[in-house]
Each structure stands twice: as C-alpha cells, then as structure tokens.
Amino acid sequence: MNVHQYERYWLIAALVLIVAIIATVTYGAVGIGIAMIDDSEETVDPDALGEHERFSETGTHQVGENEYEVNVIAWQFSYEPGGSPDPPIEVPAGSEVTFYVTSEDVIHSFSVVGTNVNTMVIPGEVATMTVEFDEATEYGLLCNEYCGELHHDMEGEIIVHPEEEFDLFEIPAVDAPEQVDAGEEAEITVTLANERHQERSTTLAFEFDGDEQREDVTVDGESTEEVTFTVDTTDLEDDDYSWSVTVEDGMERTVDESGQLTVGEPEED
Amino acid sequence: MRISRSSLLILAAFMIPVVVEFRTLLLMFGIDVSIEAAVAASVAAVAAVTLWAVIPARGDHDGAETA
Amino acid sequence: MSTYVERFPAEAKVIRSAFYVSFVSLAIGALMGLLQTLHRTGMFEVFSEPGTYYTVLTTHGVFLVIAFTIWFLVGVFVWAVTTSLDRGVESLRFTWSWYGLMSLGTALAGIAILAGFVDDWPIVGDVSADVLFTFYAPLQAHPMFYLGLAIFIVGTWVAGVDWFRSWWVWKQENPDERIPLPTFMVLTTMLMWYIATLGVAVAVLAFLLPWSLGLLETVNPLLTRTLFWFFGHPVVYFWLMPAYMMWYLLLPKISGGRLFSDPLARVVFILFLILSVPTGIHHQYLDPGISEGFKFIAMTNTMFLLLPSLLTAFTVVASMEHGARQRGGEGHFGWLKALPWGNPAFTGMALAGLMFAAGGFSGMINAGMNINYLVHNSFWVPGHFHLTVGTAVALTFMASTYWFLPQLTGRKLFSRPLALVQVVLWFVGMTFMSNAMHRAGLLGIPRRTAEPWYDGFEFEAGVGSVGELNAQIALGGTLLTLSVAIFLVVVIGTALNGKSSEIETSVIPEPLSGPEDSPLVLDNLKLWTVIAVVLVVLAYTLPLASIIDRGGLLGPGGRAFPMSLDSLVVLAQLATEGALPR
Ligand code: HEM
Ligand SMILES: [Cu+2]
Ligand SMILES: [Cu+2]
Numbered sequence: 001m002n003v004h005q006y007e008r009y010w011l012i013a014a015l016v017l018i019v020a021i022i023a024t025v026t027y028g029a030v031g032i033g034i035a036m037i038d039d040s041e042e043t044v045d046p047d048a049l050g051e052h053e054r055f056s057e058t059g060t061h062q063v064g065e066n067e068y069e070v071n072v073i074a075w076q077f078s079y080e081p082g083g084s085p086d087p088p089i090e091v092p093a094g095s096e097v098t099f100y101v102t103s104e105d106v107i108h109s110f111s112v113v114g115t116n117v118n119t120m121v122i123p124g125e126v127a128t129m130t131v132e133f134d135e136a137t138e139y140g141l142l143c144n145e146y147c148g149e150l151h152h153d154m155e156g157e158i159i160v161h162p163e164e165e166f167d168l169f170e171i172p173a174v175d176a177p178e179q180v181d182a183g184e185e186a187e188i189t190v191t192l193a194n195e196r197h198q199e200r201s202t203t204l205a206f207e208f209d210g211d212e213q214r215e216d217v218t219v220d221g222e223s224t225e226e227v228t229f230t231v232d233t234t235d236l237e238d239d240d241y242s243w244s245v246t247v248e249d250g251m252e253r254t255v256d257e258s259g260q261l262t263v264g265e266p267e268e269d
Numbered sequence: 270m271r272i273s274r275s276s277l278l279i280l281a282a283f284m285i286p287v288v289v290e291f292r293t294l295l296l297m298f299g300i301d302v303s304i305e306a307a308v309a310a311s312v313a314a315v316a317a318v319t320l321w322a323v324i325p326a327r328g329d330h331d332g333a334e335t336a
Numbered sequence: 337m338s339t340y341v342e343r344f345p346a347e348a349k350v351i352r353s354a355f356y357v358s359f360v361s362l363a364i365g366a367l368m369g370l371l372q373t374l375h376r377t378g379m380f381e382v383f384s385e386p387g388t389y390y391t392v393l394t395t396h397g398v399f400l401v402i403a404f405t406i407w408f409l410v411g412v413f414v415w416a417v418t419t420s421l422d423r424g425v426e427s428l429r430f431t432w433s434w435y436g437l438m439s440l441g442t443a444l445a446g447i448a449i450l451a452g453f454v455d456d457w458p459i460v461g462d463v464s465a466d467v468l469f470t471f472y473a474p475l476q477a478h479p480m481f482y483l484g485l486a487i488f489i490v491g492t493w494v495a496g497v498d499w500f501r502s503w504w505v506w507k508q509e510n511p512d513e514r515i516p517l518p519t520f521m522v523l524t525t526m527l528m529w530y531i532a533t534l535g536v537a538v539a540v541l542a543f544l545l546p547w548s549l550g551l552l553e554t555v556n557p558l559l560t561r562t563l564f565w566f567f568g569h570p571v572v573y574f575w576l577m578p579a580y581m582m583w584y585l586l587l588p589k590i591s592g593g594r595l596f597s598d599p600l601a602r603v604v605f606i607l608f609l610i611l612s613v614p615t616g617i618h619h620q621y622l623d624p625g626i627s628e629g630f631k632f633i634a635m636t637n638t639m640f641l642l643l644p645s646l647l648t649a650f651t652v653v654a655s656m657e658h659g660a661r662q663r664g665g666e667g668h669f670g671w672l673k674a675l676p677w678g679n680p681a682f683t684g685m686a687l688a689g690l691m692f693a694a695g696g697f698s699g700m701i702n703a704g705m706n707i708n709y710l711v712h713n714s715f716w717v718p719g720h721f722h723l724t725v726g727t728a729v730a731l732t733f734m735a736s737t738y739w740f741l742p743q744l745t746g747r748k749l750f751s752r753p754l755a756l757v758q759v760v761l762w763f764v765g766m767t768f769m770s771n772a773m774h775r776a777g778l779l780g781i782p783r784r785t786a787e788p789w790y791d792g793f794e795f796e797a798g799v800g801s802v803g804e805l806n807a808q809i810a811l812g813g814t815l816l817t818l819s820v821a822i823f824l825v826v827v828i829g830t831a832l833n834g835k836s837s838e839i840e841t842s843v844i845p846e847p848l849s850g851p852e853d854s855p856l857v858l859d860n861l862k863l864w865t866v867i868a869v870v871l872v873v874l875a876y877t878l879p880l881a882s883i884i885d886r887g888g889l890l891g892p893g894g895r896a897f898p899m900s901l902d903s904l905v906v907l908a909q910l911a912t913e914g915a916l917p918r
Contacts, residue, residue: 004849007600007650014646018639021700025635028706029628036621036628036705043625043886045893076897106474106897107557109622109713113780113793116709120622122558123474124892127624140793144713144782146468148475148897149387152787275678275756282687282760286767289808293775296799304804 037119041126046104049073054100054126059253060091062168062196068092072101074108074121076148082141082156087253089158092166093136101127108147112158113140120145136162159252167249168195169202171257172224174245179262182238186231186261190245194219200249208243208261209236231261238264270322277322281315288314338841340415340743346428347418348744350435354411355737355744357442359827361403362730366820368396373769373813376786377806389786390466391452397469398449401575401725402488403442408733409578410438410495413522415740416581417499419842420516421506425498434494441488448481452899466899468784470568473544473560476896482545489533496526514851515859517598518585518844524605525577527865528570528612531872535566535616547896556891558625559883565616566876573612575725577605579732583652583685585844586736590682591675593659595847596651599854604651606858607644610868611637614875621708625886630879631705637875638703645696652689658848680752684735684759688728691766695723698774713784716777719770727766734823735759741830748836750829754822761819769812772805779805 003011029036049055058071058080068091073080080086091097101110101121108121112131119127141156175189194200201218206229219225229245244258272280288311292302302310341348371392374380383389414431418424425431445465451457452464465477499522503515515523543555543563588595595601617634620626657671665674676682698720701707711717738755742748749755779795779802781788795802857863 003600004597004654007597007654010650011647014643017646018642021642021704022636022639025639025704025706026632028704029632036631037624038631039625039627039882039886041624043892047893047895105895107472107561111713111780111782114796116706118622118709118712120620120624122561122624123894124556124887125558125623125625127622138793140780140790142780142782142790144785145472146390146393146475146784148899149390149466151390152386152785155790155792157792272673273678275683276673278756278760279677279683282764285764286771289768289771293799 035130037127037129041100041128043124044102044126046102046123049102049104055102058086060089060097060168065197066092066095066163068095068097070097070099072099072110074101074103074110074143074154076105077143077150077154079110079141079154079156081253082158083154087251088156089141090166090251090253091133091158091160092163093133093160094163096130096132098128098130106147107145108143108154109145111142111144113142115139118144133160136160161251165250166196167200167202167247167251169193169200169219169247169249169255170195171245171247171255174257174259176243176259177261178259180233182236182264183234186233187228188231188243188245189226189228190257191224191226192217192219192247193224194221197221203248205246205248206243207245209241214248233263236263271325272322277319280318280322284311284315284318338843339746339839340419340842341746343842344418344424347414347424347431350425350428350431351411351414351740352744353435354407354414355740357439358404358407358411358733359824361399361407361442362820363824365396365400365404366817368392368399370813370817372396373810376788377810378787378789379806379810383786386786387466388453390468390784391449391464393784394449394452394466394468398445400730401469401571402485403446405575405725405729405733406488406492407438407442409575410434410492412578412581412736412740413495413499413525415743416518416522416585417502419844420518421502423502423506426501426505430494430501431498434491434498437491437494438488439491441484441486441491444480444484444487446484448478448484451478464899470564471544472564473547473555473557474894474897476544476548476898479545479548482540482548486537486540486545489537492529493533496530499523499526514854517595517601517847517851518581520602520859521577521581521584521605523861524609524864525574525581527861527868528577528609529574531613531865531868532567532570532574535563536568539563539567543890552890554890554894554896556883556887556889557894558623558887559880559889559891561623562617562620562626562880562883565619566613567616568619569616570612572725573608575729577608579688579729580604580648582732582736583648583689584655586681586739587652587685587689588655588659589844590679590685590739591656591659592663593655593661594845596654596658597849597853598847598851599849599858600647600651601847602851602854602858604644604647606864607641607647609864610871611641611644613868614871615641617875617879618703618705618708621705622712625883626879627882630875630882633875635703635705637871642696642700645692649689649693656686678752678756680749680755680759681735681739683756684738684762685732687759687763688731688735691723691731691763691770692728694770695720695728699724711777713782714777715773715781715783715788718783719773719775719777722766722770722773727762727770731759731762731766734762737823737827741827742836742839743842745831745833746835746839747830747833748839750826750833755826758819758822758826761815761822765812765815765819767812768808769816772808772812775800776802776805776809 044052054071055073058073061069063069070089082089103121103123110121111118117131121127137160139158141158143154170193172193173191177186180186198221204215204227206213208231213229215227217225217227241261246256292307295302371382375382448465452466456462463478465481467475467477503519539560543560546552547555584601615634615638617630618638621631660671660674663674665671738749779797781795
C-alpha cells in the first residue's frame with residue numbers, strides 16, 4: 001500500500017498521542033488513585049428502601065476515628081437528606097466521607113457543585129464515592145440528570161461543620177408516663193445517644209406547657225446518657241398537655257421528641 | 270478590493286472567536302475590560318479590516334475579484 | 337448526461353424526498369433550540385410552565401439527531417451507491433418501501449412527542465413522550481414513541497439491504513473490480529449500523545415497548561441504559577461517517593483537486609466499523625453497577641477511535657492543499673487563499689472541519705475517565721456535541737446540500753451569496769454558543785435543565801460572569817436559528833428556481849492514489865465484520881452479563897414513571913403542601 005511519507009509521520013504522531021493520553025488516564029486511575037464509581041455494592045429494591053439495612057437509616061453515620069458514611073436517597077425531586085423538606089447533609093471538616101446514594105424512583109444524579117463529586121443515581125443500584133472534606137464550608141448539590149417535570153428544582157446542600165462543632169446525637173427512647181393524677185410529679189426520662197466516636201457535650205431543652213428546662217449533658221463516644229426532667233402538676237388543671245425535648249447542638253438537623261401528658265382522669269372516648 | 274468579498278466575510282468571522290476570548294484571556298491576567306469596550310474594540314477591528322480590504326492598494330485599479 | 341437528475345431521475349426523486357423530510361425536521365429542531373437557549377439562559381421566559389421545556393428538548397434532540405441527520409444520510413447513500421456503481425436501484429418499489437417505513441416511524445414517534453404540548457386529547461387522553469432522546473427507564477413514554485422508533489430503525493435496515501443488493505448485483509457483473517470508494521463507505525457504515533442498532537432494538541423491543549404496553553411490570557434501568565449506549569455512541573459515527581464521506585468525496589473535488597489517497601480512506605472507514613461500538617460504556621463512567629475495569633476497556637477503545645479522525649484530518653487538509661495548488665495557490669500557507677472561499681459548499685465544509693477539530697479536543701477531555709467527573713452532564717457536554725454533530729455533521733450536510741440540490745433538481749442554487757452568509761453565520765453563532773456552553777459547564781451549570789438557577793447556591797465564575805455566558809449562548813442560538821432560516825430560504829428558492837443547463841458534472845474525480853494501491857484485504861467486508869463483532873462481544877459480554885446477574889433481566893424492582901402523568905396534580909400538591917409529593 002502506497003502511504004505518503006508525511007502521512008506516515010502523521011500516523012506515528014497520532015498513535016503516540018493516543019498512547020500518551022491512555023497513559024495519562026491510567027496514571028490518574030492507578031498512580032494517583034482517583035477512584036471511579038463502580039459495582040462494589042449489591043443491588044437494592046427501590047420499592048423497599050424502608051426495610052433496607054442501609055437506606056432505612058438515611059443521613060450521616062460515623063464509622064471510624066474520622067470516617068463517616070452518608071446514606072442518601074434521591075427522589076423526584078429532592079434528596080433525603082440534603083434537600084427540602086429534609087435537612088442538609090452535614091459532615092465534619094477534616095473527615096473522610098463515603099456517600100452511598102440510591103434512587104427510589106427514576107435516574108438522578110448526585111452532583112456537588114464546583115467539584116468532581118458527581119455520580120449517576122440509578123434505581124436498584126448504589127453509587128458510592130469517598131470524599132475528603134478538609135475545610136468547614138458549604139456546597140451546593142444538584143441533580144444534573146433529567147428526572148421529570150420539576151428536575152430543575154432538584155437541589156440540596158452539604159454543610160461541612162468545623163470538626164469541634166459537629167454532633168451526631170439521637171434520641172432513641174423517651175420514657176414518659178401518659179397520665180398522672182393531678183398533684184403528682186411526672187418524670188420524663190430521655191435517652192440521649194451520642195453516635196460520634198468522641199465524647200460530646202450538648203444541651204437538652206425540655207418544654208412543658210410553655211415552661212422550659214435546660215440540662216447540659218456530656219456523653220461518651222458511642223454511648224448513651226439518661227436525663228430525667230420532672231414536671232410538677234400541682235398547679236395544673238386536669239387537661240392534656242404536650243411536651244417536647246430538643247437537642248440544642250447547633251446542627252441544621254433537628255433531633256427532638258414530643259408527646260402528651262394527661263393530668264387527671266383520662267377522658268373517655 | 271484587495272481581497273474578495275467572500276474572503277472578507279470569512280476573515281471577519283474568524284476574528285469573532287478571537288475577540289470573544291481575548292477579553293477572557295485579559296481577565297485571567299487581571300485586566301478587566303468592560304463588555305461595552307470589548308464590543309467597541311471588536312467593531313473597530315472588523316471595520317479596520319474591512320477598510321483595508323475595500324480601499325484599493327496602490328496600483329490596484331478596479332478591485333479585481335479573486336474568488 | 338452530466339447532472340445526477342438526468343442520469344437517475346427516479347432515484348433523484350427518492351433523494352429529494354428524503355432531504356425534504358430532513359429539512360423539515362431541521363426547521364422544527366432549530367426552532368426548539370432557539371426556545372431552549374432563550375428560556376434556560378433567563379433571557380426570556382418562554383414557558384410559563386417550565387415542564388414544557390422538556391417536551392421542547394425531547395423534540396430538539398429527536399428531530400435533529402434522529403430525523404434530520406438520518407433522513408439526510410440515507411439520501412446521500414442512495415446517491416453514493418448509484419453514482420459509484422453507475423446503476424440505478426434494483427427495484428424502485430423496494431426503495432420506496434423503506435422510505436415508507438422510515439416515514440411511518442418518524443410520524444409515530446414525532447406525534448407521540450409533539451402530542452406532549454397538549455395536556456389532554458379527546459378520546460386518547462394524555463399522550464406524551466417527554467423522555468428526551470435517551471429515553472432512560474423508568475421514565476416512560478407513550479408506546480407509540482417506542483413503536484415509531486423501532487419501525488424507523490427497521491426502515492434503515494431495509495435501506496441497507498437495498499444498497500447491499502445493488503452492490504451484490506454489480507459484483508456479479510464486475511467480479512474483478514474493486515468496490516468503488518463511495519459504495520465501500522456506504523457498506524462499511526451500514527455494517528457498523530447493523531451491529532450498533534442491535535442494542536437499541538433489544539432495549540426497545542424486548543423491554544421498553546412491552547413495558548409501556550403493560551406486558552412487563554418492571555425493567556432493569558441499568559440494563560436498558562447500557563443497551564441504549566451500546567447504540568448511542570456508534571450512532572455518532574453513523575452521523576459522522578457520511579459527513580466524512582462528503583469531506584473525502586466532495587471537498588477535494590470542490591477545492592479543484594482530487595482525493596489524496598483512496599486506500600487510506602478505506603482504512604479509516606474500516607477502523608470506524610471495528611471500533612465504533614465497543615466504546616459505548618464511556619457514556620457510563622459515572623454509572624454505579626459497572627466495574628472500573630469495563631470502563632477502562634471502553635476508555636482505551638475510545639482513544640483508539642481518535643485514529644481514524646486524525647487520519648481524516650490529514651487527508652482532508654492534504655486534498656485541499658492539492659486542490660489549491662492546482663488552482664495556482666503557492667507558499668506554505670499562501671495556498672489557503674487560492675481555495676474557493678466564495679463557494680458555500682466548500683466554505684461550509686471547511687468551517688465544519690475546523691470546528692470539528694475543536695470538538696475533538698473537548699471530546700478527548702470527555703473521554704478521559706477521571707476528568708469526565710468534572711464535566712459529565714454539565715453544559716460542557718452540549719457545548720461539545722454542538723461542535724461535532726451540531727456542526728461537523730449538520731453544517732457539512734447543509735453545505736453539501738448546496739452542491740446536491742442543483743444535481744438533484746437540475747435547478748441552479750437560489751443565491752450563492754446568501755448561502756455563503758448562511759454557513760458563515762453558523763460558524764459565528766456556534767462559536768458563541770458552544771464556547772460559552774463549555775465554560776458554563778466548567779462552573780457546574782447542568783445540561784438538560786429548564787431553569788438552572790437554585791435557591792441554596794450560585795455558580796461562581798472565576799473569570800467573567802454567568803450573565804455574560806448566558807448572553808453569549810442566547811446570542812449564538814439566535815444567530816444559529818437565523819442561519820437555519822436562511823438555509824431554508826435557499827432550499828425553497830432553489831426548488832422554485834428555473835431549470836438550468838450550467839450545472840457542473842456530478843462525476844467525482846479519481847483519487848491521486850487510487851484503489852489499485854490498496855491491498856485487496858481492505859475490501860474483505862466479511863473479515864472486518866467478524867473482527868467488529870468479536871470486539872463487541874469482548875467489550876460487552878461481561879458487562880451485560882454482570883448487570884443482568886446483579887439486577888436481573890427485569891431489574892431489582894421499581895415502578896414505571898409515565899411522563900404523561902398529569903402535571904397539574906403534582907403542581908397542586910406542591911402549592912397546597914408546600915413540599916413536593918412523595
Ligand atoms: C438552531 C440551532 C441550535 C440551537 C440554538 C441549539 C440549542 C441547544 C441547547 C441550548 C441545548 C441544551 C439544552 C439543555 O441541555 O438544557 C441543546 C441540546 C441539544 N442539541 Fe441543539 N441547538 C441547535 C442545533 C442543533 C443541531 C443542528 C443538533 C444536531 C444535529 C443539535 C443537537 C442537540 C442535542 C442532541 C441536544 C441534547 C438534547 C438532550 O440533552 O436530550 N442541536 N441544543
Ligand atoms: Cu433531576
Ligand atoms: Cu460516545
């Protein structure tokens with residue numbers, strides 16, 4: 001075959017270019033270790049995420065000294081957590097965070113604006129990516145895959161808190177009577193769980209019939225404390241009263257519980 | 270005409286990406302040219318090239334079309 | 337007998353009819369493009385209900401990259417086969433039958449999409465297909481959409497049979513001759529197309545159509561998506577190869593010269609045949625459920641697919657230079673001046689080639705597995721493909737129309753200056769639009785988004801501002817639409833022009849280095865097809881098996897999300913509950 005000399009040079013240059021590009025990309029993947037989205041997670045049933053081990057507990061969880069996992073469900077047209085009506089995703093600075101993202105309906109994306117944290121979210125599949133958050137800041141989150149009529153409204157937020165301000169409290173249980181006789185004291189015992197691996201302090205605010213009681217609590221890492229609030233019903237008329245208890249930890253995510261206390265005879269239905 | 274009308278058209282077209290991105294380039298070096306100024310400069314540049322093309326060169330009499 | 341219509345009047349009619357469908361699609365698509373640019377840049381609130389944007393975008397995508405391009409290229413292929421074999425089609429009836437199938441398919445899919453502009457139809461109720469041209473499940477279109485698509489593709493298959501049949505008969509009569517280059521290009525392109533469309537055919541016929549009819553309850557979204565991209569990347573080459581064909585055949589001729597090398601052109605088309613399909617997974621770098629290894633293989637194949645394009649760049653420039661020197665051009669760069677810049681067909685194709693070089697560059701970025709994370713699904717991506725399919729292909733097709741129309745009608749081009757302004761305007765408009773899209777994408781602005789402005793954050797431009805970029809996009813889009821309008825004026829003007837006898841001959845000059853220089857093995861289509869199939873099997877068996885193994889053929893569950901759901905319900909809930917319904 002008759003190949004012109006210049007053409008031969010060009011061919012060689014083209015091949016060199018191609019091999020060089022492949023080498024660069026390979027170096028990025030193997031040398032620097034830029035991880036790709038892959039098939040490391042099992043598939044899930046998008047209709048039964050509520051029973052799924054991971055996705056029944058959406059949100060941030062600490063899994064190591066400064067390692068966290070965030071489980072997120074994308075849905076038409078927001079993120080749980082991350083976007084309205086759920087609170088933003090919250091993580092501490094200086095941490096290594098692995099996101100596990102799936103969809104309960106159609107294909108979305110989970111894309112952190114201005115970064116290369118970007119993945120498709122496919123129903124049935126779980127996308128995982130590990131990100132290091134060095135500084136306290138805020139990031140926008142958006143869906144860049146068309147997912148239906150209100151796709152352009154699908155957004156969220158990631159807040160990176162200073163490490164020393166980051167809390168992961170839960171209230172797994174509240175022991176409260178439903179009814180007390182007038183004049184008796186009611187004791188409401190709140191179990192406060194610190195899901196961080198470090199000892200953390202916070203304030204519990206208890207409200208009953210407009211009165212507030214506050215209690216500072218320190219909880220060891222990965223353990224619980226019980227805090228008891230006492231309500232004196234001496235001056236109260238027979239009625240139903242509501243109470244609530246809130247963790248005042250400065251997080252966007254509210255952790256609270258509430259209930260009702262009947263003073264006197266419960267009303268018959 | 271020094272160049273044919275079609276060549277002039279092509280030349281003007283080629284100036285556009287240059288003009289558009291020249292402003293960006295300057296911005297990268299911290300020189301902020303306002304959009305109005307950039308548009309004015311580009312109009313001036315195209316006008317200059319057009320003038321150059323239209324005004325016959327010395328010795329060029331009837332503006333021979335080349336293409 | 338010099339013009340095409342004199343030699344093959346019946347075939348010229350087929351080609352004209354295909355071109356006209358193509359141009360109507362272009363007109364509809366361009367109008368949608370204008371609405372998109374104006375709305376999503378915030379320049380002008382076109383849609384009071386932003387959901388309409390997605391009907392518009394589906395129309396834009398499908399009418400342009402499926403209808404406009406493919407209708408045009410089947411016309412070109414009829415021309416290429418008949419002129420180069422110097423024989424008419426074997427049976428006009430057969431030819432019109434695929435034309436009919438493709439028309440039926442276009443009509444069905446088109447109606448399903450356009451019906452989305454009206455909320456409720458009498459009797460049939462809500463019909464719509466706002467699923468964009470990628471129709472990812474579980475978003476679900478009306479069955480008519482999938483049916484139309486399937487019929488359209490079958491139409492193209494039958495068209496391929498028509499061309500193979502011509503070649504076969506010709507070969508019986510000319511057993512010792514090399515396949516003429518234009519026919520060779522058509523046949524290799526069609527072989528590639530047969531392999532590529534298998535993916536979408538399976539996705540549509542086995543899964544999406546039965547699912548939209550309610551025969552299947554669920555589908556596996558990752559599987560149908562992967563089958564789509566099995567087709568979705570090579571379809572790019574289905575558009576591009578005819579454009580290359582124009583660059584190889586027409587451009588040298590119009591430049592006043594001859595093609596540089598016939599053998600190299602053959603090599604390029606063979607490379608496309610064997611490498612186009614096993615690359616589709618590069619559109620899925622960000623997909624969970626596909627392992628890194630498979631993505632890596634797709635990446636390497638993709639990079640090698642640069643080779644035929646780089647070779648084409650050489651041949652095209654070399655042929656142009658040869659032409660220019662024939663016309664008296666001199667000097668290292670001086671020959672550029674001797675090119676026929678006043679000829680819109682030439683200038684359009686040359687500008688298209690130039691923009692393709694830029695598009696190829698941003699394409700290399702996209703193909704880089706890791707850097708892709710930065711740009712995937714951002715506005716950068718439409719910036720990229722408006723240079724490739726939106727210019728390298730679209731502008732080449734429009735420019736070559738200026739050469740074809742006189743050949744097909746026997747009428748003179750309506751107005752050369754107007755046509756020249758048209759192609760230059762496209763170049764200018766696209767420079768604005770595409771450049772700004774690329775830059776907007778780097779700021780994180782997403783594609784396919786009616787109103788890319790958000791409550792919780794803003795996009796930060798390091799240099800310049802988002803507003804400027806939007807202005808450039810809107811300006812570019814407006815110029816492009818104007819350019820399409822001028823194109824249509826020239827086409828209609830030509831169709832109404834009087835017959836002329838001064839039309840140049842349609843005969844393509846012999847290449848400088850002819851087929852006698854190319855090894856016989858290049859014409860062994862069986863061999864190349866087998867290699868292509870083997871590569872596809874290697875690249876796709878394991879990923880597909882793994883996807884099916886993980887999620888099942890019909891997926892791990894999940895409902896369908898018909899796009900014809902009444903939008904008012906959703907909005908009403910939003911208004912009354914202050915939050916989106918779940
Ligand atoms: C009048 C000229 C055109 C204008 C103003 C225009 C404008 C646009 C814009 C603004 C988008 C992005 C929409 C978004 O992502 O939100 C878009 C998408 C697109 N355009 Fe164009 N375009 C034009 C011509 C073309 C041509 C000639 C082609 C191909 C032959 C084309 C193919 C596409 C495709 C495939 C998409 C992506 C659709 C999707 O994301 O589903 N466009 N166009
Ligand atoms: Cu979305
Ligand atoms: Cu591709």
